[in-house]
Amino acid sequence: MAAEQRAGAPAYQRIAATYRDQIRSGELTPGDRLPTEADIAARFGVVRQTVRNGLGVLITDGLIVARRPHGYFVRDREHMVYRPQQKSRPRPATPAMDRFSQQIVDEGRTPSQLIQVSLIQAGPDLAQRLGLDPGDAIVARRRVRLINGEPTNLNDSHFPLDLVKDSEIMSPAYLPRGTDQVLAELGHPQHHAIDEIFVRMPNPEEIHRLSLGPGTPVAVHYDTGYTADGRPVQCAVNVLPGDRHKIVFERHWPTTVTA
Amino acid sequence: MAAEQRAGAPAYQRIAATYRDQIRSGELTPGDRLPTEADIAARFGVVRQTVRNGLGVLITDGLIVARRPHGYFVRDREHMVYRPQQKSRPRPATPAMDRFSQQIVDEGRTPSQLIQVSLIQAGPDLAQRLGLDPGDAIVARRRVRLINGEPTNLNDSHFPLDLVKDSEIMSPAYLPRGTDQVLAELGHPQHHAIDEIFVRMPNPEEIHRLSLGPGTPVAVHYDTGYTADGRPVQCAVNVLPGDRHKIVFERHWPTTVTA
Structure with a gap:
């Protein structure tokens, strides 16, 4: 529907529709500057607050x-290509970097990670996926992954405590060969995995961790990994x-x- | 962070945080009713407008x-399980229903579809995926899929015109055996496919079609299907x-x- 056909709509909606159409059609592309508030106000014959409401x-x-x-x-929508299938493909025997770091370096950018390890009680979501009872102790290895210093995504891996205690997974150090x-x-x-993808608005903690x-x-991508006999051994969120x-x-x- | 620790935050934020925590922890579950505005106002010692802002x-x-x-x-978050991999698995030779309908019937619910076929010009997204030039003619087979009469998702399939003209795909009729x-x-x-998944807010047309x-x-799941020699023959959005x-x-x- 062209913006002109929406003449009956309130002015702020017509303003939103006009620039939405231009972005959708490619007339305005990522990084382009829109006209100034004064220019838009003059074009639509409205006050600047109406322009702000429309652009809002x-x-x-x-x-x-x-x-x-x-x-x-x-x-600017520079999409990182996220490939869950890469996780279960063969890697060199002694990798110098984990998969995330390797991909970002290959793209000519700089990866980094903030790692925090803690012992937590499994909530219902993780207990169900790890075959445990809610409240059972699990190891959470929580990471914020950054590209060129900007937070990009969260990778929080969880393991039943009895499987990983006293291992390197308990240390908040970078593990180039991966968990x-x-x-x-x-x-x-791991022998097989289930990938589950949910779509929702972020919660306040996620807004904070990812700016x-x-x-x-x-x-939200849950990756639950199983051994050949069907035992879940890790669940990454x-x-x-x-x-x-x-x-x-x-x-x-x-x-x-x-x- | 417990709601009590947010004592310094504005009242509407504390109200939002309190019920967000209760939903997250499972204390309130899907379908549960929250306390009344009056009860929440009394608990937090605020006016009802503040309660409305918080719940907003x-x-x-x-x-x-x-x-x-x-x-x-x-x-209520009754999630339909959406499995792109089912699409490329063998089916009975003469199916009575397409995959979507079969899945919903198996769940004891009633599927239906609104189908509209049109000839359109490929925008940049579809042209790139179908190996065409922007503006080339393609056939769009657009469907709203409903469960128990409620719009559930959109399945808009696109085909290069020369591949499907004069075929059943051009008719807005239900095709039990699938396109x-x-x-x-x-x-x-089709021999292989690429699944691409983007996450974003819906545009006004999507809000309207899906209520x-x-x-x-x-x-937004793009499914682009290729023949064995690598020619793209369909792209579903x-x-x-x-x-x-x-x-x-x-x-x-x-x-x-x-x-």
Whole structure:
């Protein structure tokens, strides 16, 4: 629907619709500056507060950002490609970096991580996935992953305490070979995994850990890994801000369908 | 952080935090009614408008709904399990229902679909995925899928015009055997696919087609299907409201990692 056809709508909605259409069509692209509040006010014949209300809708929807005093800009959506399947592919025997770090370095950017290890009680979500009772002790290895110093996503891995106690997983140090390899060395190699993806608004803790702006929903990716005999040995909760990630899977038809 | 520790925060924030904590901990579960505005006002020693502001935060975040005159309720999150991998698994030779309908019937619910077919010009997103130039003609088979009469998700499939013209895909009729099978019969069996998942707030058209409430982000799942020689033959854009879906993949380690 062209903005002109919305003549009956309130002015702030017409303003929002006009620039939403321009962003959608590609007329305005990420990083572009919108016209000034004064220019938009003159074009629509309204006061500046009406312009601010209209652009406020687009800020809430995560389409533009206000960078005072420079103006309003189309939000930059540089999506990190997030591939859960990479996790279960073979790696070199002695990796120098974990998968996240390697990918970011390959992109010419600088990865870093904040790691915190704690002993916690499993809530209902984790207890169910790890085959434990709520309240059972689990090890939480919580990480904020950063690219060029900016928080990018959360990767909080959880393990039944009896599987990993006294291991390197309990230390808040960087593990270049990854916790999956450590689990395998402890006698718990993973054989298959279930990926579950939920979409919701972030909670206050996630907003804080990731410095999220308004209108930024997140994907919550639960990765539960099982040994060959079906025992769950780890459950990672990855929180991926929607403006910074696309999640990619590859899929093959087992047999070609024909007529 | 317990609500009591937030004593320095404004009252409306403390109210939001209190009920957010109760929902998160499971003390309040989906469908539960919150205390009345009057009860909350008395508990926090504030006026009712402050209570409304506090609960408004939770409505915007999609955690509760207001059902006047009955009160505020914890949002019911009955997640439809959405499995992209099912699409590329063998089916009976003469299916009576498409996969979506079969799944919903198996759950004891009633599926329906609104189907609309049109000839459109490919925008940049679809042109890139279908290997066409922007503006090239494509066939759009747009569907709203409903469960028990409620809009649940969007499934808009797109095909290069030259592949499907004069076929059943051009008719806005229900195709129990599915468009993948029709494509195969036309000589374009799919061999592999790329699943891309983006997370964002819905646009006004999506809000309208899906009757979305406030604070409901969506997953946008692009499923691009290729023939064995790498030609893209269809691209479906599935819009999945976050409050109604979880996306599930299963994954196997190709070789077991050991020490």
